[in-house]
Amino acid sequence: MADLSVRIGNLLLKNPVMTASGTFGYGVEYADFIDLSRLGGIIVKGTTMAPREGNPYPRMAETPMGMLNAVGIQNKGARYFAEKIYPTIKDIDTNMIVNVSGSDIDSYVAAAGVIDELDRIPAIELNISCPNVRQGGMAFGVSAKAAAEVVEAVRKAYRKTLIVKLSPNVTDIVSIAKAVEDAGADSVSLINTLLGMAVNAETRKPILSTVTGGMSGPAVKPVALRMVWQVAQAVKIPVVGLGGIMTATDAVEFLLAGATAVEIGTANFVDPTVSVKVVDGIADYLQRHDMKSVNEIIGGLET
Template structure:
């Protein structure tokens, strides 16, 4: 992680902190994004909050063709969290560009498209289709998908496969490429280094850990797919630890994700070395939470004399 020199705000002047950040060439007005999967394609939450106040929105993951997803039940509440087994249901890239993107183009915020596939070729095809499409500012690559050519092993669990997908996407687009890492690995730093060496402009982490719940009355798994991804406050300590580890090992910007539901949570991730954060599950509880987080981070910076987001990371020896 690059070291930063803190610039203090003059005590005798009321200067608003600069909330803008540059994440691998993606310039954001502030470091707060809505995470993929929890805000649909934007229109679903557009009547509830002012999306133009955000740094950006990461739309629901998209594949080459529409996906039906997993059988219900797809969601199960857990203490301090949520299990979901949506199964990457989506309308496909063509329907998104035709039906959803025109609405998003009217919103004054950055639009990041999350892509998913089962092979390098699928990821590259998606990146080529997106490249140069008006209204899309960056690509987030979900590498938690199973690699069908490797017996179903998650791409993000294999450094070589993760690097291969990253190279394929980078070769297919001139947009900033953000690789979203899975926490379901032995060594998160190894994966981060692999995708960074392959050309990732930024890294977002973490995706959801795998979990399970059982309905004791029905005596069967609570989810139709048996297991699902755990999100919400329960995973924040895991996500924060991984952001800290990765920030100390690589030089590309990091977007922190996992259990962020307040300005204090966001500040922890920014202090751990993240350049920006994504808010996910908390949006389902309080749609305006991302707006509150922006205000809270700004207030903290003013109170503690920080001029820039880049001044927030904890110094490392």
């Protein structure tokens, strides 16, 4: 069988398939369906320094081949994670990565610092792109200067692999990716959700309590693929691609466009076993094309 392993910074992934933050809980939610150790990594739910109640219900709307969410990073805080949740997930045999969010630079740094202390968390994904948090979140991700500032500050406080999750809700994602690379990120992951909206014509009201929300699912895949391709050409650090991946073929497309690894998000809601199917499907693809390593297809798009 072909070698599926890839490297992101100091992080070795047994295969390029991870699950996306906010779609896979802490991994254990899916343990009845799949062997979690078969995954390259699990990126757990967005974690902030202070606990967050999240946005009011309703938080979800289905859209054509996609969905909007407005969860608002509901979580019990980094300390609760470290004390109560981490002990229950630390022995899962894959890369357990924490998605870290904040509302200002200090809160990003503080949360990253708490996670840094946890031996079995080899990396964080810094979320500078959540569209559902009024204060901060995406505000950092939409300006190259603000993105660089928060990444630089976290880089000083955090010693392990630092992946920065980028927002697609920008004019020029390449300039932000470059700014984040210069500020010391080991990798960028993209895309976070696209800002969207849904209306109920009968009630004349928005469906989401927050009016707008983040769009995900197969409908966003072409946008994600384009952005991954653009960014991968412009930066030297590895790119993690996500956005609407439903099948192994979708994942291979992202790898060809230049992603070193991929994340599966909304697809987990449709098929709880999809992530391991994508792992198997990538292996089949490599075998079918007589390739020894997944690295042979990364960035292999022939244009």
